[in-house]
Amino acid sequence: MATHEASARLEGLSYPVPAISRRSKIKWGSVLRHVILAIFALIIIMPLVWVLLLSVKSLPDAYQNEIWPKTFDWSHYSYSLQKIPTLPQNYMNSIIVTLGTVVITTVCAVLAGYVMVFLQVPGVPIVFGLLVASMFFPTRVTAVIAIFETQKDLGLLNIPAGLIFPYVSLSLAISVFVMRGMFQTVPHEIYDAARIDGAGPVRMLVGILLPMVKNGLVVVIIINFVAAWGEYLLAKTLNTNQSAQTLPVVLSTATGGMGAWVWPRLAAVYIMAIAPGLIVFGFAQRWYIKGLQEGALKG
Amino acid sequence: MAQLSVARSEERHSVSERSTIHRVGDWLARYGVAWLFLFPTLVFFIGWAVYPIFRVAWFSLLDYRPIQASRPVTFIGLQNYVEAFADPLLLQGIIRAATFTALFLPGMIFMPMLLAVLIDRITNARVATFYRLVLLIPAMIPGPLIFLLWKWMYDGYIGPINYVLVDVLGFFTIQNQPQWLSNQLVIPGLAIMEWWWGLGYHTMFFLAGLATIPRDLFDAARVDGANEWKLFWTVTFWRLLPVTLVLVVLRFGTAMAVIDEYLIMGGFMRDRPTYTWTVYMWDTAFQGVQDRGYAAAIGWVGTIVMLLVVGLLFWLFRSRD
Numbered sequence: 001m002a003t004h005e006a007s008a009r010l011e012g013l014s015y016p017v018p019a020i021s022r023r024s025k026i027k028w029g030s031v032l033r034h035v036i037l038a039i040f041a042l043i044i045i046m047p048l049v050w051v052l053l054l055s056v057k058s059l060p061d062a063y064q065n066e067i068w069p070k071t072f073d074w075s076h077y078s079y080s081l082q083k084i085p086t087l088p089q090n091y092m093n094s095i096i097v098t099l100g101t102v103v104i105t106t107v108c109a110v111l112a113g114y115v116m117v118f119l120q121v122p123g124v125p126i127v128f129g130l131l132v133a134s135m136f137f138p139t140r141v142t143a144v145i146a147i148f149e150t151q152k153d154l155g156l157l158n159i160p161a162g163l164i165f166p167y168v169s170l171s172l173a174i175s176v177f178v179m180r181g182m183f184q185t186v187p188h189e190i191y192d193a194a195r196i197d198g199a200g201p202v203r204m205l206v207g208i209l210l211p212m213v214k215n216g217l218v219v220v221i222i223i224n225f226v227a228a229w230g231e232y233l234l235a236k237t238l239n240t241n242q243s244a245q246t247l248p249v250v251l252s253t254a255t256g257g258m259g260a261w262v263w264p265r266l267a268a269v270y271i272m273a274i275a276p277g278l279i280v281f282g283f284a285q286r287w288y289i290k291g292l293q294e295g296a297l298k299g
Numbered sequence: 300m301a302q303l304s305v306a307r308s309e310e311r312h313s314v315s316e317r318s319t320i321h322r323v324g325d326w327l328a329r330y331g332v333a334w335l336f337l338f339p340t341l342v343f344f345i346g347w348a349v350y351p352i353f354r355v356a357w358f359s360l361l362d363y364r365p366i367q368a369s370r371p372v373t374f375i376g377l378q379n380y381v382e383a384f385a386d387p388l389l390l391q392g393i394i395r396a397a398t399f400t401a402l403f404l405p406g407m408i409f410m411p412m413l414l415a416v417l418i419d420r421i422t423n424a425r426v427a428t429f430y431r432l433v434l435l436i437p438a439m440i441p442g443p444l445i446f447l448l449w450k451w452m453y454d455g456y457i458g459p460i461n462y463v464l465v466d467v468l469g470f471f472t473i474q475n476q477p478q479w480l481s482n483q484l485v486i487p488g489l490a491i492m493e494w495w496w497g498l499g500y501h502t503m504f505f506l507a508g509l510a511t512i513p514r515d516l517f518d519a520a521r522v523d524g525a526n527e528w529k530l531f532w533t534v535t536f537w538r539l540l541p542v543t544l545v546l547v548v549l550r551f552g553t554a555m556a557v558i559d560e561y562l563i564m565g566g567f568m569r570d571r572p573t574y575t576w577t578v579y580m581w582d583t584a585f586q587g588v589q590d591r592g593y594a595a596a597i598g599w600v601g602t603i604v605m606l607l608v609v610g611l612l613f614w615l616f617r618s619r620d
Binding site for chain 1: 333337339340341343344346347349350351352355358414417431432433434435436439441443448449451452466495498527552555556558559562563581584598599601
């Protein structure tokens with residue numbers, strides 16, 4: 001309230017602010033605001049609570065449809081890992097592909113972002129322009145046929161780690177964009193000072209600059225994790241053997257909830273598929289949100 | 300820090316006085332290092348993005364069906380495109396993609412905008428962070444896994460949506476319950492799913508936009524007697540316009556070229572509203588006779604239509620400034 005009156009005075013307005021009526025109005029508005037936000041939060045949470053509960057329902061309960069199970073059955077997790085033959089392999093494939101993609105893309109993006117901000121070399125702006133332009137081009141969809149042929153030529157079809165090559169290019173442009181934005185927030189004096197102290201590019205990058213852009217690194221890692229962990233089209237197209245497939249593809253072919261894939265087991269595998277992302281997010285959210293605010297959303 | 304930088308800038312003078320040889324070495328080191336550091340990015344960008352784009356353009360000029368070994372690969376010029384332009388299924392596929400986009404886009408812009416305005420007003424930092432975190436949870440789940448979850452949610456037997464509508468609320472019976480994945484409802488169903496998925500992520504964009512609006516602007520308007528509704532349309536909306544336009548262009552592009560959703564929820568029935576140009580392209584390239592030349596042409600026609608509209612949007616939005 002005080003700020004309103006103060007600003008009213010600053011604006012040179014002569015009439016007083018009706019403090020009492022305003023206060024009661026704001027209170028109702030704030031109640032309504034929280035009700036709306038709580039409803040949205042519930043809508044976001046409910047589907048995930050449902051699938052979590054489904055994964056611990058006993059089989060008869062699962063077909064009763066009631067949200068809260070009468071009897072809990074925790075065996076679906078171990079059952080699906082033991083009895084669905086390729087599942088551990090599929091899980092491993094997803095981990096290998098995702099780790100490879102995240103590490104390679106992050107290294108590429110850090111190096112490229114560094115060059116774009118601190119080493120003004122002719123030609124580099126063109127590379128940056130092309131990368132930005134590619135963000136508006138549906139490369140993954142339009143070029144899927146040629147990516148398939150390229151992977152075939154290289155003998156990478158049905159090899160899980162082969163997916164890393166196209167996956168790196170998926171989020172490469174946005175990753176470079178984010179890292180460039182983050183490096184731009186580093187004061188140039190620090191770069192100059194370190195350079196004059198004789199820091200080479202490697203020590204400059206690893207020792208001095210990286211700690212200053214760690215929020216951006218978290219953003220890049222999360223973007224690439226989500227993109228690689230769940231990618232579907234390329235995984236489905238390039239790896240057709242079930243043992244070479246990643247989790248999302250296997251899960252998507254298992255719909256129908258029959259046999260080994262009865263609904264609670266499907267749900268258990270689903271929870272195992274989304275858990276790594278949510279756990280990583282739980283640990284990294286502080287830096288992630290800061291990183292988004294600092295540089296990633298600018299532009 | 301300030302003292303340090305003063306000291307360094309004094310030293311910088313001595314750097315410019317170093318010998319020519321040193322400077323040439325510096326120059327080389329700089330160029331060498333720059334391109335060495337760019338090399339990995341260029342390898343992946345050229346190898347798995349630029350080259351495939353051009354290669355697929357080349358395919359579109361060929362009669363290319365690799366599974367028919369007896370059929371030679373021949374250059375047929377624009378023949379595939381002539382066929383594509385006369386193909387009613389391609390036209391329909393583009394119209395279907397546009398229908399989905401038209402339904403999806405307004406909700407994907409205005410709901411996050413509303414939420415961002417609501418969250419921005421919360422004065423308690425902890426509560427505001429809590430809402431941000433909850434809303435961001437779906438953004439941590441990869442798209443295809445979201446689509447699977449919603450496919451199950453929409454299921455007529457196991458799905459909780461119809462359980463609530465039929466058994467809890469009694470709005471429908473088992474006979475007339477909504478068939479969410481039927482041809483009539485699948486597109487709205489997909490749009491609802493996409494809104495759920497993108498809500499938090501897009502809210503973050505608008506929150507970043509709101510953070511740039513000076514607070515006194517609101518206070519001044521409030522003092523002038525503007526209510527919250529009027530305030531939104533006179534101040535907030537216009538200040539958020541740049542963010543909004545960026546999101547419209549970005550989401551238009553992604554929505555027109557959606558494919559995973561359709562593959563997971565739609566299948567390959569040609570009369571499905573989910574059989575868009577992207578699914579048509581994939582179906583033609585990897586199933587049946589695997590006519591990759593024609594599929595490449597389908598892909599390029601769809602892509603060019605999409606890019607033309609994106610270009611048009613850019614032009615429209617730029618002329619406003």
